[in-house]
Amino acid sequence: MSDEVTAAILTTHILDLARGGRRVDGRGLDEYRAVSVEPGYVATADGSALVRIGATAALCGIKLEPGKPFPDTPNAGVLTTNAELIPLSSPTFEPGPPHPRAIEVSRVVDRAIRAAETIDLTRLCVTPAEKCWTCFVDVHVLDHDGNLIDAALLAALGALTHATLPAKRFAIAESDTPLEVNHYPVECTFVRLGDVIVTDPTFDEERACQGRLTVATDELGNIVAMQKGLIGAFSPDDVRDVVERALRHGEKLRAAARAG
Amino acid sequence: MGNIGAKEVPPLFGADGRRVDGRHLDELRPLKVTAGALTQADGSAYVEWGLNKVMAAVYGPREVHPRHLQENNKAIVQCRYNMAAFSVDERKRPGLDRRSQEISKVIAEAFESMIFVEEYPRTSIDVYIEVLQANAGTRCAGIVAASVALADAGIPMVDLLPAVAVGKVGGKLVIDLNKLEDNFGEADLPMALVPQSGRLVLLQMEGHLSRDELSSAIDMGVQGCQSIYGVMQQALRERYAPTPAPGAP
Numbered sequence: 001m002s003d004e005v006t007a008a009i010l011t012t013h014i015l016d017l018a019r020g021g022r023r024v025d026g027r028g029l030d031e032y033r034a035v036s037v038e039p040g041y042v043a044t045a046d047g048s049a050l051v052r053i054g055a056t057a058a059l060c061g062i063k064l065e066p067g068k069p070f071p072d073t074p075n076a077g078v079l080t081t082n083a084e085l086i087p088l089s090s091p092t093f094e095p096g097p098p099h100p101r102a103i104e105v106s107r108v109v110d111r112a113i114r115a116a117e118t119i120d121l122t123r124l125c126v127t128p129a130e131k132c133w134t135c136f137v138d139v140h141v142l143d144h145d146g147n148l149i150d151a152a153l154l155a156a157l158g159a160l161t162h163a164t165l166p167a168k169r170f171a172i173a174e175s176d177t178p179l180e181v182n183h184y185p186v187e188c189t190f191v192r193l194g195d196v197i198v199t200d201p202t203f204d205e206e207r208a209c210q211g212r213l214t215v216a217t218d219e220l221g222n223i224v225a226m227q228k229g230l231i232g233a234f235s236p237d238d239v240r241d242v243v244e245r246a247l248r249h250g251e252k253l254r255a256a257a258r259a260g
Numbered sequence: 261m262g263n264i265g266a267k268e269v270p271p272l273f274g275a276d277g278r279r280v281d282g283r284h285l286d287e288l289r290p291l292k293v294t295a296g297a298l299t300q301a302d303g304s305a306y307v308e309w310g311l312n313k314v315m316a317a318v319y320g321p322r323e324v325h326p327r328h329l330q331e332n333n334k335a336i337v338q339c340r341y342n343m344a345a346f347s348v349d350e351r352k353r354p355g356l357d358r359r360s361q362e363i364s365k366v367i368a369e370a371f372e373s374m375i376f377v378e379e380y381p382r383t384s385i386d387v388y389i390e391v392l393q394a395n396a397g398t399r400c401a402g403i404v405a406a407s408v409a410l411a412d413a414g415i416p417m418v419d420l421l422p423a424v425a426v427g428k429v430g431g432k433l434v435i436d437l438n439k440l441e442d443n444f445g446e447a448d449l450p451m452a453l454v455p456q457s458g459r460l461v462l463l464q465m466e467g468h469l470s471r472d473e474l475s476s477a478i479d480m481g482v483q484g485c486q487s488i489y490g491v492m493q494q495a496l497r498e499r500y501a502p503t504p505a506p507g508a509p
Contacts, residue, residue, distance in 0.1 A: 100365040103362050103365075104366075107359070111466050115466045115467050115468065211461075218468075221470065221471070222469065223469045223471065225466050226463055227465075228461070228463035228464065229365075230369055233373050233374075233459035233461045234460050234463065235458055236475075239478060240471075240478075243474060247471065
């Protein structure tokens with residue numbers, strides 16, 4: 001009960017502040033938290049990156065293994081994206097089968113990677129209909145202070161950008177080669193707090209919010225994926241405003257993932 | 261989308277510029293909505309939309325299962341969007357896959373955004389959507405059916421919730437994609453609109469759109485929702501309006 005009471009008080013406080021154009025952590029309404037990307041964090045993975053957005057931390061590890069193409073795409077490799085919201089990272093996460101919110105993060109990240117054609121899957125085909133590379137993108141959220149979708153995709157992109165095809169290990173080629181990355185999608189998430197829409201929400205802001213909107217953009221200025229989530233609504237003009245902001249913040253996020 | 265490394269893109273427009281099924285770019289598939297299609301549910305509706313057939317039922321407000329989800333100050337809205345094994349060309353494994361779970365989540369959140377949940381604390385409003393025959397646009401058909409079912413169940417809410425997808429096919433924006441267009445199109449943008457407020461409570465997107473295309477796509481979807489709204493209202497009128505006595509003026 002005390003948890004519920006503090007949450008309710010904090011929510012009121014967050015909404016009061018937002019009305020005056022302010023946030024609990026002192027950020028501007030359209031200000032993203034400090035972002036860092038550390039590629040190569042896990043030596044056993046074929047590509048990895050640890051991402052921090054403020055206090056939120058997500059780690060992505062890529063594994064590339066030989067597999068078999070799907071029958072309906074005989075000339076393409078296989079890409080699988082999964083996000084784990086492990087109980088280590090938040091008191092609100094429980095052990096057990098994936099919660100719908102974990103499935104949502106996985107699918108929204110997967111959608112952005114796929115729609116942006118981040119990786120040319122036909123390049124992962126070794127022998128049509130018989131042998132291809134399977135690319136497993138696994139993201140573990142380590143510390144949950146909000147905005148997991150942005151953190152998960154950024155970690156995935158950071159890991160993909162610095163991944164190696166272990167062709168030698170699996171006797172597919174003489175030597176290992178870098179995984180080719182063609183496009184750089186990043187996601188930018190916003191929440192509504194009363195009448196204002198803030199960028200890069202914290203955990204408390206997500207709990208206080210009236211609707212969440214995520215926009216994925218690529219380096220060419222395309223919008224490649226969107227997801228409205230949580231309880232709340234956005235007008236068409238809100239969406240247009242958020243898209244402009246996502247394109248702007250996307251530049252910086254992309255630069256962070258590529259540089260590492 | 262979804263066709264990487266697969267076969268060539270078939271023609272998606274005829275010589276007359278019409279779509280494969282003869283529609284104009286901004287033309288919806290035929291939509292038929294029936295309010296009250298089941299006997300046991302508190303509210304129900306059946307939707308035929310193009311080649312989609314979708315049934316929806318609403319139970320509640322009733323006791324919350326599982327119990328720990330109960331909220332002291334409001335009702336919760338739970339949704340189960342499910343596709344029947346036989347609803348698609350290749351048999352689908354029964355049960356909720358990850359796609360269905362994601363769709364269930366965003367639909368539940370969309371409805372909870374517009375139902376007066378604070379009227380029914382400690383209860384659950386359960387929305388069941390069963391896709392019987394699928395031909396692209398099933399989540400929108402499901403939302404339309406569920407929304408009419410909620411009204412049929414007498415659940416107080418801000419408005420009905422029309423929904424439609426706008427897509428980009430062969431470089432053009434089109435409304436209400438059919439299966440071929442969905443498979444070979446360049447973008448898909450499903451949305452659900454609260455007509456009273458003009459706000460969107462469901463919005464998803466996948467593909468490639470410029471900011472200007474996205475802006476036009478939203479306008480196109482909002483317009484489409486308005487005409488779907490009319491069909492939904494008509495379905496409820498047909499069920500609940502007193503039928504005039506024969507020979508009455």
